[in-house]
Amino acid sequence: MKKSLISLATLVLASLFSVSALAKLPAPSDEAKAKAAEAAAKTAHGNKVADFQLCKSREKVAAHYYKTAKASGKPTNPPVATPACADPGPFVAAAPAPAAPAKKS
Numbered sequence: 001m002k003k004s005l006i007s008l009a010t011l012v013l014a015s016l017f018s019v020s021a022l023a024k025l026p027a028p029s030d031e032a033k034a035k036a037a038e039a040a041a042k043t044a045h046g047n048k049v050a051d052f053q054l055c056k057s058r059e060k061v062a063a064h065y066y067k068t069a070k071a072s073g074k075p076t077n078p079p080v081a082t083p084a085c086a087d088p089g090p091f092v093a094a095a096p097a098p099a100a101p102a103k104k105s
Helices: 002-021 030-072
Strands: none
Touching: none
């Protein structure tokens, strides 16, 4: 009896929480959309910077490997051709869109 009561209470609570999770949020304002777009642009730029740093570190490791292998007389394979590392530069925020002109009535 006690187990079925606990199971029933758990089921009721779970159904209440699931109904509240289905509630709709209001549409984001234009300002919130602009903030989200800027955050996405910053994240994308951060990813480009991380890719650039990873590329530079790979080049450094490969140069060290070839230098030490050559000094110790070990045979090495020729390096694989890879695209050059592209520096993304500093983050530049996009210019805000001009506000729509007010209508005259």
